[in-house]
Structures are given as C-alpha cells and as structure tokens.
Amino acid sequence: MLRAAAGVRGAHSAGHGYGHGVRTGPDGAGMDRVAKRERGGTGRMGTIGELGEFGLIGRLTRGLPRGADVRLGPGDDAAVVAAPDGRVVATTDLLVEGRHFRRDWSGPYDIGRKAAAQNLADVVAMGARPTALLVGFAAPPSTDADWAVRLYDGLADECRRAGASVAGGDVVGAPGITLAVTALGDLGGGRPLTRSGARPGDVVAVRGRLGYASAGWALLAEGRDGPPELLDAHRRPEPPYEAGAEAREAGATALLDVSDGLVQDLGHIAAASGVRIDVDSATLVVPEVLGPDGLRHVLTGGEDHGFAGTFPPDSPPPPSWTVIGSVREGDGVRVDGRVPDATGWDHFRG
Numbered sequence: 580m581l582r583a584a585a586g587v588r589g590a591h592s593a594g595h596g597y598g599h600g601v602r603t604g605p606d607g608a609g610m611d612r613v614a615k616r617e618r619g620g621t622g623r624m625g626t627i628g629e630l631g632e633f634g635l636i637g638r639l640t641r642g643l644p645r646g647a648d649v650r651l652g653p654g655d656d657a658a659v660v661a662a663p664d665g666r667v668v669a670t671t672d673l674l675v676e677g678r679h680f681r682r683d684w685s686g687p688y689d690i691g692r693k694a695a696a697q698n699l700a701d702v703v704a705m706g707a708r709p710t711a712l713l714v715g716f717a718a719p720p721s722t723d724a725d726w727a728v729r730l731y732d733g734l735a736d737e738c739r740r741a742g743a744s745v746a747g748g749d750v751v752g753a754p755g756i757t758l759a760v761t762a763l764g765d766l767g768g769g770r771p772l773t774r775s776g777a778r779p780g781d782v783v784a785v786r787g788r789l790g791y792a793s794a795g796w797a798l799l800a801e802g803r804d805g806p807p808e809l810l811d812a813h814r815r816p817e818p819p820y821e822a823g824a825e826a827r828e829a830g831a832t833a834l835l836d837v838s839d840g841l842v843q844d845l846g847h848i849a850a851a852s853g854v855r856i857d858v859d860s861a862t863l864v865v866p867e868v869l870g871p872d873g874l875r876h877v878l879t880g881g882e883d884h885g886f887a888g889t890f891p892p893d894s895p896p897p898p899s900w901t902v903i904g905s906v907r908e909g910d911g912v913r914v915d916g917r918v919p920d921a922t923g924w925d926h927f928r929g
C-alpha cells in the first residue's frame with residue numbers, strides 16, 4: 580500500500596485553465612498575471628517540497644484512470660500490466676523544460692498532455708493499442724503542488740483519449756522539470772507497423788495536423804502573439820490516435836508519427852525500407868493560418884504527432900488520409916524531385 584498523502588485534499592479545478600495569448604512579450608508584459616495563472620492553482624497545497632515525496636506520490640496518483648490492462652497500479656515496487664497479445668510494444672520519450680516546453684509558454688495541464696501524447700503516438704505508430712504509461716517526474720522542491728497536480732490532470736486526460744492508464748512512475752527532486760514517460764501497448768494479434776515495410780509502388784499518405792506546432796513555436800520564440808490554434812498546437816499536440824487502426828486495416832506497409840519533421844521522418848522510412856520517397860508539395864495541405872512559411876512548417880516542423888504511412892497501390896488509405904507522394908526504388912526523400920536542404924529537428928545540432 581502507498582503511505583497516505585501528507586497533503587491537504589486537492590482543491591484544484593479540473594478545468595484546463597490555459598489561456599490563449601502569448602505568455603511573455605519581449606518586454607515581459609503581463610508576466611505576473613500569466614505566472615499566477617500558470618502556476619496552475621492557488622498554492623493552497625503548498626510546494627511539493629512541503630508535501631514530501633510520498634505525499635506527492637499519493638496526491639498525484641489519486642483519481643488516475645485505471646483501465647483493465649493495469650492489473651496492479653501505482654503503490655507497489657512495480658506495476659503489473661496485462662499483455663494479452665504475448666508481445667509488448669514499449670517506447671520512451673523525455674520531455675525536458677527549456678528543450679521541449681517552457682513554463683512561461685505552457686501551463687502544467689498542457690505539458691502533461693504533451694508528455695503523454697508524444698509517447699502514446701509512438702505506440703499507435705506501431706499499429707498497437709496503448710495500454711499503460713510509466714511516468715518519471717523530476718521537479719524542483721519549490722514547485723507548487725497544484726502545478727504538479729494539474730500536470731497529472733493533463734497526463735490522465737490524454738491517457739483517456741487514447742484508452743490507456745498510468746500504471747506507475749517515479750518522482751525526484753531536480754533543478755528543472757523533466758518528464759520521462761514510458762508507454763506500453765498491445766498489438767492485439769496484429770503485425771507491428773514498422774518503418775521497414777515500404778515498397779516501390781506504394782503511396783505515401785499523412786493523417787493529422789502538420790506544421791501547426793512548428794508555426795506556434797516560431798511565434799512563441801519570437802515573442803509574438805498569434806492564432807490560438809498555433810500556440811496551442813505547440814503546447815499540446817492532438818494526435819489522431821485512430822490513425823493506427825485505420826492504417827492497419829487499410830494494409831499499411833509502414834507507419835510512424837511525425838515528431839521531428841515530415842521530411843526527416845519520411846527519411847526514416849526510406850532508410851529502413853531501402854527505398855526512395857517522392858513528395859509532391861502540391862498535394863500537401865498548407866492552411867493559410869500557418870502564415871507565409873506554411874510549407875516550410877509542414878515539411879520540416881515536428882511535434883504535431885500526426886502520422887505518415889505507406890500503403891500498397893491496390894489498398895489505399897481511407898479518405899481521412901491525404902496522399903502526398905509515392906515510394907520508388909532508390910534512397911532518400913525528394914520534394915518535387917529535389918533533395919530538401921532542411922528536413923527537421925535534431926537535438927544535438929540545434
């Protein structure tokens with residue numbers, strides 16, 4: 580059993596509580612008001628340092644969704660998760676303050692949603708059904724407990740969207756916020772949709788938003804306000820989780836989620852499959868809201884966690900997908916016949 584939480588029962592609101600404007604302008608205008616709202620609560624629970632490690636765990640794990648796949652959830656040395664298929668799909672992704680998000684740009688609820696979404700999308704990109712998350716949470720002791728609770732509200736809600744549960748995790752004091760999330764999934768007897776199955780003659784198709792998170796991040800980085808749908812796309816991706824099942828049913832030969840940039844991620848399919856991928860930019864949906872650099876955001880912007888896949892010519896994807904190109908013999912990715920100079924995000928190249 581878990582030790583009882585030391586803290587007061589949470590009085591936080593279950594609402595999202597995020598605004599739509601830019602959190603900071605170049606002059607820092609409105610920061611105080613923004614900072615208060617983004618702390619995610621009233622500070623009634625105090626800091627996580629005051630709550631203590633086990634008080635915090637007790638508070639964070641209270642009320643989490645618990646699906647049938649999680650046979651034993653938070654509270655023991657490890658969780659027990661069902662693996663009906665006999666194989667477990669497993670993936671892990673870090674979300675690091677200053678690298679993936681900033682606390683003056685994003686509220687805790689959105690950061691929680693994003694941490695879950697980027698992992699759940701990877702499970703779905705294997706053609707699997709997400710079952711459980713394990714959540715490593717590092718934060719300074721001075722962090723408001725309400726902030727941490729709101730983050731877990733976001734994690735829990737994103738899990739609900741994908742039909743998964745939080746099975747366990749770890750908390751640790753650290754100089755900044757880091758979330759290390761591991762997601763598990765079940766293939767339900769199906770074959771995994773790997774990156775290596777694309778064949779010459781296949782069509783290439785995408786599902787979900789592309790370029791929105793990148794355009795939103797660009798606005799935030801420049802300290803500019805802009806359309807809420809862009810700013811929020813940076814804060815919180817909304818992967819169309821149904822894409823995995825759709826791709827599988829349609830006979831997809833390869834699938835991945837677009838996390839680093841469409842061209843770069845298609846390059847992973849091209850390399851793993853030993854093929855060339857040709858993208859026809861005229862087929863890409865570039866909504867006006869993305870602004871003058873819209874095509875660049877669509878081609879190279881990451882973090883929307885839409886899906887890209889390849890499909891045999893005789894079994895095309897359903898209408899919810901957009902066909903954007905074809906698979907040929909050869910290697911690499913071409914856009915309108917040319918090798919693009921920008922492809923996407925690289926953590927070590929800036």
Ligand SMILES: Nc1ncnc2c1ncn2[C@@H]1O[C@H](COP(=O)(O)OP(=O)(O)OP(=O)(O)O)[C@@H](O)[C@H]1O
Nearest residue numbers: 670671672673697698701835836837838839844847
């Ligand atoms: N530190 C590591 N140790 C072992 N394998 C790793 C490590 N980092 C990445 N990998 C593996 O390399 C592959 C590509 O990793 P990557 O993180 O780029 O995944 P992705 O789905 O393309 O992008 P994202 O990070 O957005 O999920 C994955 O199979 C991953 O498990």
Ligand SMILES: Cc1ncc(C[n+]2csc(CCOP(=O)(O)O)c2C)c(N)n1
Nearest residue numbers: 677678679680681796838839881882924
């Ligand atoms: C504060 C801040 N600075 C920069 C970015 C942009 N960014 C960070 S990681 C990434 C690609 C996916 O990463 P991963 O491969 O780790 O999933 C992108 C486009 C951001 N979101 N926040």
Ligand SMILES: [Mg+2]
Nearest residue numbers: 701704836838
């Ligand atoms: Mg991925």
